[in-house]
Amino acid sequence: MRNKNTARLTAILLLLCLSLTASPAISAITCQVSPKQIDINLTYHGATLTVTGESAPGDDLVIRIGNKAAPAHYKYIGKAGGIFWMKKGNITFKNVPGVYILASSGKLESILDPEAMKANLLGYAAIKATAEIEEGNPGLSKNEARWKNEFIRFKEKQNLYTIHPGTVTIQPGQTNTYRVEVPWPFQAPPGTYSIEAMAIRNGKVAERARTDFTVARTGMVAKLTDLAFNKPALYGIMAVVIAIIAGFAVGMIFKKGGGAH
Amino acid sequence: MYMYLPIALTSANYLVVVGLGLLVGLLSGLFGVGGGFLMTPLLMMIGIPPTIAAATDANQIVAASASGTYAHWRLGNVDYKMGIYLLIGGFVGGAFGVQIIKALRATGGADFLIKITYVVMLGAVGAFMFFESLNAMRKSKNKPVAETGEVAQVEKRTGFFASLPMQTYFEKSGVTHSALVPVALGVFVGVLAAIMGVGGGFLMVPVMIYMLRMPMHVVVGTSLFQIMFTCIEVTFLQSYSNHTVDFLLAILLLVGSVFGAQIGTIIGKKLHGDQLKILLAIIVLGVTVKIVLELVMEPSILLAMKGGH
Known part of the structure; x- marks a missing residue:
């Protein structure tokens, strides 16, 4: 009899614990x-x-x-x-x-x-x-x-x-x-x-x-950032050279078109 | 419509940026100024940090001035001899000016000096050019045959400048000066340009017109030639030491500015020298007024990013 009561009590406590852990307050x-x-x-x-x-x-x-x-x-x-x-x-x-x-x-x-x-x-x-x-x-x-x-x-x-x-x-x-x-x-x-x-x-x-x-950063943005911070001399030269080429190239395009004359 | 700028860490509408490049390139081709005094504040207005704006601006000026120099070279408007003397002085003055700023930053008085130099120099140059050109235009109306821009060449050379050693004839400009004069003026402009953080075109142009007495069309071509080299140096040093050049931003700006410079050169050919001077004077005075207003009116937010002026 005593064993039965102990088992019931254990079962109730276990259910109580389970219901507490399953409550929305903890895991919802x-x-x-x-x-x-x-x-x-x-x-x-x-x-x-x-x-x-x-x-x-x-x-x-x-x-x-x-x-x-x-x-x-x-x-x-x-x-x-x-x-x-x-x-x-x-x-x-x-x-x-x-x-x-x-x-x-x-x-x-x-x-x-x-x-x-x-x-x-x-x-x-x-x-x-x-x-x-x-x-x-x-x-x-x-x-x-x-x-x-x-x-x-x-x-x-x-x-x-x-x-x-x-x-x-x-x-x-x-x-x-x-x-x-x-x-x-x-x-x-x-x-x-x-x-x-x-x-x-x-x-x-x-x-x-x-x-x-x-x-x-991905793609070109990542590559340019890497170049600017890890190879700054190369980055600086590239920036200057491309700017000069672009400037002269557009100058030549205008010359061919005869725009400046 | 938007492009991400990896060094500026911001995203900008590329049509707006190309448009800004076109506008400033137009001024560059018209007046022979780099346009840094105008472009840097415009870039800051679209959210580019001040240090990135100033350094990237130098990069795009390389393209605009290369395009403008090429156009003026074909028209025979570049006095290379004068340009190289000014450049030597400019490099020396620039290095000296950077040291002055470093010393002042250590004492904490740099920002005040920079702003005041900006206002005084821009205001003085703008006002002088404005009234001088206005007078010249009035005179040329009375005497329509006179070529006011060329008068200087036949003026009798007397006084201090003529007594200096190393007198040399500058064929393209049609003037004789001691080689020391353009070098010294280059140093003066270089110091001011370094203090103000600009290329110095708007200072160099009046120096060439009023002190070296060069004809206006040669002034523009020679100024662009000199600015191109100054900005090559600045772009490289800023990229190397401070990582402040945003190459993508510079590309967008230069797409606009190289075309703007060509259009400016074409328009410039159709305008009289004094009309060009008075237009530049109005723009310089406009920028001066804007800076004065910024100085005296309380900003909406009392914090700013570190770096820049």
Whole structure:
């Protein structure tokens, strides 16, 4: 009898464990991206990334695309002599991603708590909160908020920081499927980028799934870059010789046509 | 419609880039200027980083000036002797100017000096050419037979320039000068050009017209000849040391500029010397006004990429 009870108890505990591991809170979200590689060829003008996956019913979604935080070096512009606006010195922002693209199923502020936004680097306010201006320039650090705003505006102007609220579409089902198409800016340099899909439940990030994709130079673009950086003398001579030949060749074409006489 | 530029790390509409090349090539053929003072800001406006814009511009000027030099050589408008003296001075002055900038960058005063030099030189050259040409055009209206561009050749040579040693006759230009004069003027223009980061055509042209008293048609051909060599040096050094020449961008620009230079040469032949000068003066003054406005008006964003002026 005691053995029977023990077996029942074990079975109940096992079922409980199984149901917990099978619950949407742990394994429901997935993330895939297409294409896995973006080729920078001669006609490249950016691309469209399609991010798809599955998520638990009832969850909102935020997709974050970008790269690791690293120092970003710029020149800051100020007034010189009380009249002229010009570059005055160097400014370095630390702990800032080079590329930052967010897409979500709703307005960030309405689906996420402020603390969750800050903790998960979601939204420009979170970036400003974690960014640091390198020490050594007291005039700049006194006015940190202003320079951090300028940094975000500069990145937005370059299309390297973008937020697309409400663009993630969710198809309801036993398990939801989601999809979002995100424009990838041609200004983003080659490299490996990560995509993180976050399931939002009760204002908090409940689950995550990650995938990577690469942006790489191919064909003529790759060959020219290689030549410019690894054989600069040859590259320089080629640039000069082709320019001279082109100049004289067109001059001769015009001569044959009698245009210049 | 778009082409990716591997060194500039950006994508640009190639019709726009070819169009810019055509416009600046036209000026090059018309006035004998490289057009760097105009092209670099135009390239920056379409999103090319400043350092890449300046270096690549030098590469396309090689093609435009080669095309223009060829056209002017056939017309017999290149004073090679004068060109080589100016070139020697230009190389020496350029090297000296680069050292001045290096020293100033170390003290942090370079950017201010560059901008001020730009405004003062462009403004002075533009205003002087404008009023001088306007006067000459008024006079030529009163005396339609007079060839105002050639008057200088028969002027009596007196004063400091005539007393210098190594006097030599420049047959093509029909002027006699000490060989030291074009070399010294070359040094002067070379220093300023290096400080301002431009080829110096817009400075060299007035120097040849007003100080060396060369006829306008020879000035344009000789200036293009000299600019071609200066820009060959700049293109190679920028490619080799800084990796800032975007060859694909240069190709697109030169497709436009070589044709523009030929068209400019043809139009130039149909215009009077003073009409050419006053047109160049208006363009130079326009660029000066643009730079002054940029200096005094608060930019929309107070951050800029590192590099460039």
